[in-house]
Amino acid sequence: MRTPKLLTAALLIAAAAAHAQVQVTYQEPQKFTEFAGSTAAFSDGQRWLEELKTYIQTQAAERLPAGQQLAVTVTDLRRAGWVDPTFRYGQSVRIVRDIDAPRIDLQYRLTDAGGGVVREGSAQLRDLGFLSRPQRPGQADTLTHEKNLVDRWLDDFLGHSS
Numbered sequence: 001m002r003t004p005k006l007l008t009a010a011l012l013i014a015a016a017a018a019h020a021q022v023q024v025t026y027q028e029p030q031k032f033t034e035f036a037g038s039t040a041a042f043s044d045g046q047r048w049l050e051e052l053k054t055y056i057q058t059q060a061a062e063r064l065p066a067g068q069q070l071a072v073t074v075t076d077l078r079r080a081g082w083v084d085p086t087f088r089y090g091q092s093v094r095i096v097r098d099i100d101a102p103r104i105d106l107q108y109r110l111t112d113a114g115g116g117v118v119r120e121g122s123a124q125l126r127d128l129g130f131l132s133r134p135q136r137p138g139q140a141d142t143l144t145h146e147k148n149l150v151d152r153w154l155d156d157f158l159g160h161s162s
Helices: 002-021 042-063 144-158
Strands: 022-026 069-078 082-084 093-095 103-111 117-126
Touching: 002 042, 022 042, 042 069, 042 144, 103 144, 117 144
Parallel strands: 022 069
Antiparallel strands: 069 103, 082 093, 103 117
């Protein structure tokens, strides 16, 4: 029984380190394109917004050189697909088609150990060919396309993880 507790503790420590190195915030998420004029309720998005935030923190922390810190502010987000609220039995379902590409707009600030700015700016993450790309192993979840956007940006911005 000790191994699961030790593994859980190790994961918590790693997550805390990632959070210290990488800060992710959402600027007025209730106004994101994903929620504006859509049947997707902002309250329903809280879970996946938190999941995406944790993913960005973890993946960026793996790529950051020692001592550097990254602050990311997501200013707009539109997930791949659209929500069809009229699906059977009153449950909505996300329909993903190639014309409904994911989009993430963000601002970033990369600083060194002394707090000096290494790079800062904004980025508009888009992938019009998102359904044509092979999926990375182990990423078949409800945020696959958005996580792929983040991975490609981090690979370009910080370099590939080892």
